[in-house]
Amino acid sequence: xxxxxxxxxxxxxxxxxxxxxxxxxxxxxxxxxxxxxxxxxxxxxxxxxxxxxxxxxxxxxxxxxxxxxxxxxxxxxxxxxxxxxxxxxxxxxxxxxxxxxxxxxxxxxxxxxxxxxxxxxxxxxxxxxxxxxxxxxxxxxxxxxxxxxxxxxxxxxxxxxxxxxxxxxxxxxxxxxxxxxxxxxxxxxxxxxxxxxxxxxxxxxxxxxxxxxxxxxxxxxxxxxxxxxxxxxxxxxxxxxxxxxxxxxxxxxxxxxxxxxxxxxxxxxxxxxxxxxxxxxxxxxxxxxxxxxxxxxxxxxxxxxxxxxx
Numbered sequence: 001x002x003x004x005x006x007x008x009x010x011x012x013x014x015x016x017x018x019x020x021x022x023x024x025x026x027x028x029x030x031x032x033x034x035x036x037x038x039x040x041x042x043x044x045x046x047x048x049x050x051x052x053x054x055x056x057x058x059x060x061x062x063x064x065x066x067x068x069x070x071x072x073x074x075x076x077x078x079x080x081x082x083x084x085x086x087x088x089x090x091x092x093x094x095x096x097x098x099x100x101x102x103x104x105x106x107x108x109x110x111x112x113x114x115x116x117x118x119x120x121x122x123x124x125x126x127x128x129x130x131x132x133x134x135x136x137x138x139x140x141x142x143x144x145x146x147x148x149x150x151x152x153x154x155x156x157x158x159x160x161x162x163x164x165x166x167x168x169x170x171x172x173x174x175x176x177x178x179x180x181x182x183x184x185x186x187x188x189x190x191x192x193x194x195x196x197x198x199x200x201x202x203x204x205x206x207x208x209x210x211x212x213x214x215x216x217x218x219x220x221x222x223x224x225x226x227x228x229x230x231x232x233x234x235x236x237x238x239x240x241x242x243x244x245x246x247x248x249x250x251x252x253x254x255x256x257x258x259x260x261x262x263x264x265x266x267x268x269x270x271x272x273x274x275x276x277x278x279x280x281x282x283x284x285x286x287x288x289x290x291x292x293x294x295x296x297x298x299x300x301x302x303x304x305x306x307x308x309x310x
Contacts, residue, residue: 032064035280036084037093038077040121040166042069044196044224045249046269047095050120053273054093061281072163072195074101081105085112090284091129093117093276098165099124115283119276120269122167122292129283130291132276136168139265139297140175143244144183146263146299147217150242154185155216158208160201160229161193162221169196172221172246189215194225201228209233217242223252223264230260238262248300248308256305263301266308271295 037054039047051067058065066084070077074097084092085108092109096102099122106126109116116123118131147157159176162169173191180186189212194200201220205228209215218233218241220226226245230237237243237260245252248266255261272295279289300308 032062033091033281033284034064034066034087034089035091035093035277035284036081036087036089037065037067037095037276038070038080038084039067039095040070040077040097041072043071045251046222046224046247046267047120049249049269050095050273050276053270054277055273056270057274057277061277063277063281065277070097072097074098077102078105082108085109085114089114091115091117091280093119093280094123094128095119096121096123096166098163099167100165102126115280117276117280117283117289119272120168124167128291130279130289130293132272132279132293133168133295134267134272134297135294136171136297137175137178139246139267140172140177141179142175142297142299143172143219143246143263143265144176144179144186146265146301147219147242147244148180148183148186150244150262151186151217153183156187156189156212156214157217157219158205158212158215158229159188159191160204160218160220160225161191162225163195164193169193169221176219176221186217194220194228196222196224198224198228201225202231203228205229205232215241218244220245223247223249223255223261226261226264227251227255230255248298253300253305253308256300256302259302263299265297266300267297268295 068080102123103125115129118128122131194204218229223245242262245264252264
């Protein structure tokens, strides 16, 4: 090869190297804001939708969102949040497994000056920038009115509670209990946790029906438990026994269409995820955010379910 060709080749190689370096440095300099999202469990359609809403908004805003699944284990969630802190994320979105157990993690983030946005469930103690959640107390009251209307103001019912220690379970039960005070003809004969889980909803309902076979209604604090209850009821579901759920998940809406689920208090999980990311981005920039952020709920029945279906 002639000296001239060697010189040209070297120049081309050098040019390519400079181009590659420029691309890499450009990618690094324009790196997006890193935000961590810890979800209590992804073994639940509601939280899958919440994740989808968060991911879509993160993509829209150019945010690098890392999502972790705590698998309903408070200790595991604490470790995951600590990892976010170690990675120096700009903000953390936390959907607590347990509202009390999450406090130390939030306090650790506070010390590291990393803003925390709670989503769907509050955190007891520790400082969060905001809590983005449905109005669960109002939703519980709507559920009470709905089941009372379905039963004509009289009947005996079972209540399937959510996971103990979560604000969502506490607030829905509070709202439901307060709402029922207006209907003295409705009597709660048994109330038991089923942990927001469909299989547990089936098992708990099956057991409770052995002692309370004459019930006329069931309120379940989420659709997953309601769907489990429906399976336990068999042909009675939606007919001799009215079932009211909470969430408005796709499976819940399908059950409302089928007539086995009498109603569901619909949340907007995708909207919760979207708003959580928006507020986390604001908080990461030191901007002021509204606290709390309440997302409306609405009762879905056979009369309006078509407007909720995609």
